[in-house]
Amino acid sequence: MSKKIMSVILALCMTLSCLTAAGIVAEARTTETAEVSAQATSVETGADYGLVDDVQDGQILQCWNWSYNGIKANMQKIAEQGFSAIQTSPIQTIKETTQNRQMSGSWWVFYQPSDFKIDTSSQNALGTKSDFKSMCDEAHKYGVKVIVDAVLNHMANNGDNTLSPTIPSDIRNDSSCWHSITTNTSNWNSRWDITHNCMGGLPDLNTGNSKIQNYEIAFLKECIDAGADGFRFDGAKHIEVPNDNENASSNFWSNVLGAATSYAKSSRGFTPYYYGEILDSTGGGQSIVNQYTNYMSVTCNTVSDNIRSQVNSGNASGAKRKDFCYNDGSQPAASKAVLWNESHDTYANGSSRGQSDTTLKKTWALVGSRAQACGMYLARPSSYSNQIGTASVTAWGDVEVKAVNQFKNYFVGKTEYPSSEGSIAYNERGTEGVVLVNCGGSSTSVSVTAHKMAAGTYTDQITGNTFTVSNGKISGKIGSTGVAVVYNAKPAGPSASVTPGSQSYNTDTLTLTLNYKNATSGQYSIDGGSYQSFTDGKTITIGSGLAYGTKTTVSVKATDGTTTSDIQTYTYTKVDPSLVQKVYFDNSSYNWSSVYAYIYADSSTNNGAWPGAQMTKDSATGYYVIEVPEELSNGYVILTESKDATSNRYPADGETGMALNGKTMIMRANHSWEEYTVTPATTAAPTTQPTTAVPTTVPVTTVPADKVLIGDTNIDGKITISDATEIQYHISEYSTLTGDNAIAADTDKNGTINIKDATVIQYYLVGLTESAGHCGEYTGGETPTTQPTTAPSGDYVYYYNSNGWSSVNAYYWSDDNTSLTKWPGVDMESVGNNVYRTKYPSAATYIIFSNNGSNQTSTITLSGANKIYKNGSWSTYNG
Incomplete structure (x- = not known):
């Protein structure tokens, strides 16, 4: 975000925070429900341990064979180590006693349940049901989630x-x-x-x-x-x-x-x-993996165990694996993967038990620093002959493990770049952090390529050693552990978010969950209305009674009492379900036993590894159907009966798929591929017509006495943030705008004054003229000889469309913010002679140009304002 935009928004936020009068009531179409949280909400008793809310984003400590009381006694240590969740052994009723039994001989008893109830008998060395409940209560005090191993x-x-x-x-x-x-x-x-x-x-x-x-x-x-x-x-x-x-x-x-x-x-x-x-593979390939991940995340033992093996043998190149593949090549998405340094099975069967804690902690540094994938750390017993129920603080309590866990929690949402050089395997997260592992030994000085790390000075959180990034190299000294966790930790500020994020929806309503972090309260606004307070986990429902095509915006912010976060705005578009792009298949002449659709745009953008996703029978049409992901709307389709089909697939192996061209298509007999028109669904009229919030003023109908500058609310001859503030005071009933002041405040000229008019002034001030309504225009009287202060021209990027694309989109982002645009990006404006342009924020670092998501360029590093990308290189644009 540019400094200019930031200053404007901060000024408005400060104004809003000072207003205590009753706000405008949210539109009648918005209702609220009682659900508390999208994730189990924790109440912390002491320090903020920096734990994550979503288990998938963090680390799990598997408290294998630990009693519930033993887990409870170690809960503060677990939180301090950065574990966001613990996992118990199975808690179901067992068939025989585990009291006074050794782990080595009886751990398996928990995996042979005799009933589907929490065991309440005295023969269970884990404890009683009341012990379990007490342990859960303690976990929640520290913000730790409880995962139960269920058989x-x-x-x-x-x-x-x-x-x-x-x-x-x-x-x-x-x-x-x-x-x-x-x-x-x-x-x-x-x-x-x-x-x-x-x-x-x-x-x-x-x-x-x-x-x-x-x-x-x-x-x-x-x-x-x-x-x-x-x-x-x-x-x-x-x-x-x-x-x-x-x-x-x-x-x-x-x-x-x-x-x-x-x-x-x-x-x-x-x-x-x-x-x-899931161990080794599902036995059914990618389509079966995809079905499991519709319901849950899954373990990736093949990758996890291989990384540990490569670390143990000193092979950094092999240890830097980026994939999540099973033995058959199928794999879950990173956001559905669970990695480990070892599991209770590999410990119990001896395949990892003989490997040192040093190997296990180095392995953890690599698997535990991954983006999106959850990490699971087995709490090894101090001895395999320990009695069941014994809770031991072993290597899981070491400084390297703590540093890796806190690193992962700190860099949630940031990109990753695993790589290796010589004996060093390392993973860069975002542009400000890296975990380095010396697979060949312990302490060593390093100088490895910085693929993403920004130039600067950083600190190893294990030793305190200084690392520098300069001239494309990460340099410093790894300590005796053989692991360095390098970044400059900063206290996290308040933030607010909405789940799900911006998207289209084809149901009558959509329920949203509002959350904040590192904050004491939050506020939300719908469609530019007044801000309403919310508590973490509050849900709201939008969309009821709205027409298809209606966009609803939800803006959120949070405060810790001292600092207020940036406003985050999400957009939700209600779409006609009959108009969602789909692929249909008429199976009546083919009689395939099953139907899969492989939809792709290029080698890396598809709806899943071959053969894609399985189509389902549509009872309304009798055809098989599948929705087309938005990013593949202009892609290609191959239909097949199975992964290994040769004759029952079309087009044939090696041929290009059938083009979608953004339309709903159907394949009929004789491989006929044609556009398919679905009869549009009708929406029943709501029993109660939705109403719009009553405006705070009588509609503006006054004829201006003199020439009025739209946006100049205080009539001082210029447009500044003070004019937006005047509108805020007006809608909060601190003051009333009348006459020429009211005319100037109605920036969108819709006859009423509301929060949208203040927003339009903000757009004008930061140079977003296409969103600035009528700001800067005059109405009535004679035009003055001195023109008002005009909006800045903004920063443009230009693209020479040598490919003759029908449209050009620009998708831009940075390492720290991948949400500046939503794929395929913003529509670029034609300025003639095959040249297209768009404004972009100074925070953007990279850009991809595409034809509405297809035929895209590779990732290009931005070269500054008013540059044109032509024939593979940047140059200054001179018109």
Whole structure:
């Protein structure tokens, strides 16, 4: 944001903060609901530990085999170490005692539950249900979330492929509750085998059975009531997804998680965090991974274990992996990935147990510093022979782990750049931080390439050593741990946000959650109306009764009592659901068993790895259908029956897909590809017509006595921020604008004075003339000889359209702010001779030009104002 824009907005914010009179009532179309938070809201008792609200953004400490009281006793240390969540061992009823048992011989007992209830018996070394609740209460005091390891795929045996007599008879004696318990999975490429046979002799539940689902829903609800904030699902890949391969499907995940989420929202006002255990691969490729990630995040053991192996062998190049791939090449998105340095399985089976804490902490520095992916750290016991329930402060409490965790929490939302040079693997976050790991040893001096880091002086948060970035190099000394966490930590200021962010919606209403961080209160405004106070987690509903095409803006800000955040504005557009771009497929002449649509714009922009996303049957038309992502509206489509289909796909392998051209299309018989017109849906008239807020003044109808300068509210011959302030006083009833003052204040000439008129003056003052309404114009009387102070011309960037694109868009951003525009960016204005231009903020660093999102350029570094990008290089634009 430029200094000029900042000064104007700050001035207005200061004015608003001084106004205490009753504000304008929000428009009648806006209603509020009672949900408290989109995530479990924590109440901290002491210092702010810098923990994140969304578990996916932070780190989980797996308190493996720890008692609830042991976790509770270490909660402050956990928070101080920067862990935003803890994970318990499974808390379900167990088949045999774990009291006075060693971890090495009995840890597995927790993974053979005999019932779907929190264990309340004295034979459980983890503790009682009341202990669990007390532990959850303590966690929430420190802002720490509680994740429960839940075993929903199978139950306890009495020897391989048998049923334990401790299982309730209502389940044990009902054959419909079980898959074949005598057959173990043997074909790991068959989804039927994986989901319908036993995992290592453990009796496999029929998770498609409504009785089993109801038992498990009740258990999740019991955990939520006791204080759980989320769940890890053991053996998740062994539970089928709704559109699974080989007719293995069931509605388990949609029913069970749908019920749990609904209950959590209604009872405690939050949405639980879910992640599932997937080891090696799902056995069904990318389409199955995509279905799991519709419901949860997933573990990426292949990448995690490989990074640890590469670190252990001193191979920095191998340790810098950027992907999240399973063995078959499928992978979740980064925002749905969970990485670890080791897991309880790799510790228990010995594959990681023999590796040093140094290797584990170096591995953590790499996986734990990743952007978007959640990190899970196993709290190793001090000895594998410890009794179950023992809580040990081992390497998880070391300074390197704390530094990495705080680094990750600090850089939430920033980009990443993993790389390596020599023995050093490192990850740059944004332009102000880097984690460096010496895979070849301990203390060493480094000088590695700065791909993103800005020039300056930084501090290693482990040793206090000084690092410098100069002439494209990061230089400094890594300490004896072999890890350096380099950045200059700054106290976080207040901020406000709305979830979901700016988007289109095709329902009648849209519910938004308002949040703030590092603040004591927040305010929001709808469509430029007066600001209303909100508490963190407040929800509002917009859209009721609005016509399709209506845009609603929601602006938010927050304060800590001293500092007020920048105003963040979000835009929501109501669209006709019948006009959402889609692809249809008439299967009547093809008779494919399933239909997938691979939609792409280039090699890296698509709707998922091949074969794309599975299409669903539309009951209204009888055709298969899929919505087209906005960024792919001008992309291409390949339709296929399956990942490996050769004849049942079109176009053929190696051929370009069918062009979308921004339209809804259908493929009929004989590969006919044509535009498809859906009959527009009609919206029923609301029973109560929406009303608009009553304006604070009588409509402006006065004829000006003299020539009036629109925007010059105080009639002093110039337009300044004071004129916007006069409007603020007017709408807050501190003063009243009449006569020529009122005419000048009506900047959009709509006959009323409201907050939008003050906003228009702001636009005028910062040079956004296209949004400045009638500011600077005269009305009535004679035009004065001295013209008013005019708006600055602003900074333009120019593009020479040598490709003959029908339109040109500019998408610009910076390392610190990737939300300056929304892809494909702003429409550029033609100035003739194939030259297009647009204004851009000085905060922007990079730009991509495209033809409405397709045929785009590569990422280009901006070269300054009034430059033209032509034939691959920048030059000064001279008209």
